Amino acid sequence: MAQNEKITINDIARRTGLSKGTVDRVLHNRGEVSRKSYERVMEVIRELGYEPNVYASLLAKGKKHLVAVLIPASEPGSFWELAASGIGRGVDPVTAAGVEAVSFPYDQYDIESFRAACAEVLAAEPSGVVLAPIFQGETEAFTGKLSDSVIPYCFIDSRPDSNGYLAYFGMPLYKSGYLCADQLTRGQNIRGALIVRIRRDRYQQSDPTVNRRAGFLDYMLENAPDCKIDNVFVDPNDPEGIYSTLDGYFAEHPQVRHIVMFNSRIHLLVPWLAAHPNPERRVVGFDNLKANMDALRDGTVSVLIGQRPDEQVRLAIEALAEHALLGKAPARKDHFMHMDILTRYNVEDY
């Protein structure tokens, strides 16, 4: 299986009668080469099908590429912990190819910490940035600076309406609400359902759950128009409040057996659910947090819809690595990830 002889930069230098210095200049178009020579070189490159030798390049440059990952700090058991696990676990091929991914964590409730992390990223002069658009305004400002410095960036999780990003990796939010409704109702025409929500007050953060709820409600409108849908609001930091809220609601609506949350915190309901078992009940939530998966295992939650945040991060890093190493942009910009349906029977190997 001998390779067809590899074309080197010297081959095309010889062929054009120029020197490899000149060839190198056109390859990285850093100027200082006449129009005529430029075109001649490009022609021969195409003709011979030259492809650069990545190792030689990396070796000569002696420089590792840096991909900055700008996501909220990974508190134990949080969604962002899952995302962070997609960053270079062990020695992966990306690392082997000379790209190092480094995390720049910030507090997702503190816009100042986000600004600080942005500044750090810029100071590190990365070859690419992966980020989740948590703070809308600040994200826009930051990506503007990245564009100025010609640093490509990828969005994960959700995506603003801008256009300068290299790629986006995330779940189709509206559709995930639709899927969620189908898993909750199993296509049956149910009569009542409860949506448990977390009140958002401070900060103009982006909120992926809005689109999910929209998809959910559209499904219900089409498939279970008679279903009465209630909303209750809870505070994630007040377990007792959650418990009493559910107590209150179900005292009034004992017939409701379908419960759903559109954020990753379905596990907050576990204490109440475990204390009030009901084989007829169906509970659907999102994201494979440890606590959520445990709830799936013990039966308090029926279905989780997962989106593999670690894969999103990995794919984003890979896209940026390819761009940095080979200058290639991915064929598509938007990559909507598969929505994983998790039940107690397939959660083990997730």
Next chain:
Amino acid sequence: MAQNEKITINDIARRTGLSKGTVDRVLHNRGEVSRKSYERVMEVIRELGYEPNVYASLLAKGKKHLVAVLIPASEPGSFWELAASGIGRGVDPVTAAGVEAVSFPYDQYDIESFRAACAEVLAAEPSGVVLAPIFQGETEAFTGKLSDSVIPYCFIDSRPDSNGYLAYFGMPLYKSGYLCADQLTRGQNIRGALIVRIRRDRYQQSDPTVNRRAGFLDYMLENAPDCKIDNVFVDPNDPEGIYSTLDGYFAEHPQVRHIVMFNSRIHLLVPWLAAHPNPERRVVGFDNLKANMDALRDGTVSVLIGQRPDEQVRLAIEALAEHALLGKAPARKDHFMHMDILTRYNVEDY
């Protein structure tokens, strides 16, 4: 983010008072070095924490690593076509790191073609081999030869009871039957179900569906003990026979509304299913073949259980690449992949 200065082979040469030639000799222990020098070099290597520069090494050797992928030919619309798509789509990081994956296809019904493919693989002197153990005896013989040549190999799809492989990537077969039963019955205590099977006669091939069926039957025993389970056998190359077989069965058992197949050919039932619509019916199959996904979309199939064969191949290639480049074996040997539940609502982004 400056790296801590990289230790080179020259550093440890200087430190030991020897030359880089000698250091190189101990690094690849190819002899011609005195006991004393050897130990001194090893000591300094450990002391300074030397790690070889992969690019420089690869560049100097001028050799690309080859990973051979030994799977059945990817006929259009087949399971193995999906698997083959995991081989270097475009310029992936593995390729960038200097590893090329090449497919060695064979006819899965022709043991001679398998033998021929094995011989080709050996002749190509690969750094690693990915293979699916279709022919049990031949596979054993082949992996024996690989072991003799110290070539690591990974199994995908299924796994023999041997022990010399580097890693295995596949679906947990027994569990997938269990999951399948749950998706088919939705946990309800149904009264009847039909298993459509393909008769295997020739060749002693490995048969993943056996374990699936075992898992399925165990679930039914535990959760729907009164369910009468029937089996019919069909020939994949005889569409009309399939049609009439189903006609015959359902004429006798009009009350049965649950149908399952444990191989990837559920799409074979589509003509009959489409001609006899029944909103109460539930059909579950395996694997995301194009035809299967189409059936999901138009509603003739309720659920597919997917295993991402392309990912299995990709992961196996990556494991071998890491081994070839860095000499590292994966932490675990057996990697049971997640079982994807596909419905019409999440099939689009798969």
Next chain:
DNA sequence: CGAATTTCCGTGCACGGTAACGGAAATATT
């Protein structure tokens, strides 16, 4: 003890590309 081996090790080029340096040729300026 001189010659023939063997053991052990240093030297130097190659791998393919990068980029600084300096200089010749072309063009612009006085």
Next chain:
DNA sequence: AATATTTCCGTTACCGTGCACGGAAATTCG
């Protein structure tokens, strides 16, 4: 026309390893 600038390009010294070659030192042999 002489000088000052650009424009354009060749030369060259690396980057860190691999490996062939040859030779010094140690050992064995006659």
